[in-house]
Amino acid sequence: MSGRTQRLVGIAAFILFWSAAIDPFLSSVEGGTERIPRPSTGTAFSDSVKTDPDTGLAIDDQLMLVKGQCTACHSSKLILQSHFSRDKWIERIRWMQRTQKLWDLGESEPAILAYLTKHYGPADGAFDGRREPLKKVKWHKPGN
Ligand code: HEC
Structure with a gap:
């Protein structure tokens, strides 16, 4: 070699x-x-409330009612971006009735208000958007 x-x-x-x-x-x-x-990202980050693909509104027994009464004049985005107490929602509806030709909601008004307050109620001020704050935590006491 x-x-x-x-x-x-x-x-x-x-x-x-x-x-x-x-x-x-x-x-x-x-x-x-x-x-x-690996965590299955599909379920880990999905919201527990399902939303209507057309409007983004929360799916609930009152969805069709709210969709019919509240998205005729404007986009559902005005609702989605709002966080009003029940009183504030009444005030907004009265304002639309007074100035924007919104009709009398009649017997459906309580159901619409319940839906709006449940899904688009006041935002918790302390919530920074990352996760819900812990509630009623039972802390483990060292030594027990
Ligand atoms: C007859 C037409 C009409 C209907 C029906 C209607 N709205 Fe409105 N709404 C308006 C107009 C007009 C505005 C003002 C839009 C703007 O500022 O550009 C408005 C504004 C709003 C806003 C924004 C108010 C604010 O001060 O931030 C919200 C929230 C809202 N509507 C919710 C609803 C809900 C809930 C319903 C169903 C009960 C509804 N609207 C039905 C006409 C309507």
Whole structure:
């Protein structure tokens, strides 16, 4: 063997040896990441209240009523972006009736108001948008 061939064989052996030595380590690393359970993002971040694909309004027994009475003149976005107490909702409806030709809601008014206050009621001031604050937490006392 010439010196050049010997050197090439040496390099090839070196590469073969190390790739074989490293291989179990590499595959255990790969296998390791696969075994980490991934959260299913589909359910983890979805809201518990389903919304109507047309309007974005919360799906509820009163949805069709509210959709019929409240999206005839303007987009549902005006409702979606609002957080009013029941009194404020009454005030807004009276204002629309006084100045925007909104009709008398008659017997459906209480149901509409209940829907609006339930889904578009006052926003909790302390809520920063990341998650609901913990309520009635039972803290574990160290030593018990
Ligand atoms: C007859 C037409 C009409 C109907 C029906 C109607 N609105 Fe309106 N509404 C208006 C107009 C006009 C405005 C003012 C829009 C603007 O400012 O660009 C308005 C504004 C609003 C706003 C924004 C008020 C504010 O001060 O931020 C909300 C919320 C709203 N409407 C909710 C409702 C709800 C809930 C219903 C169903 C009970 C409803 N609207 C039905 C005409 C209507």
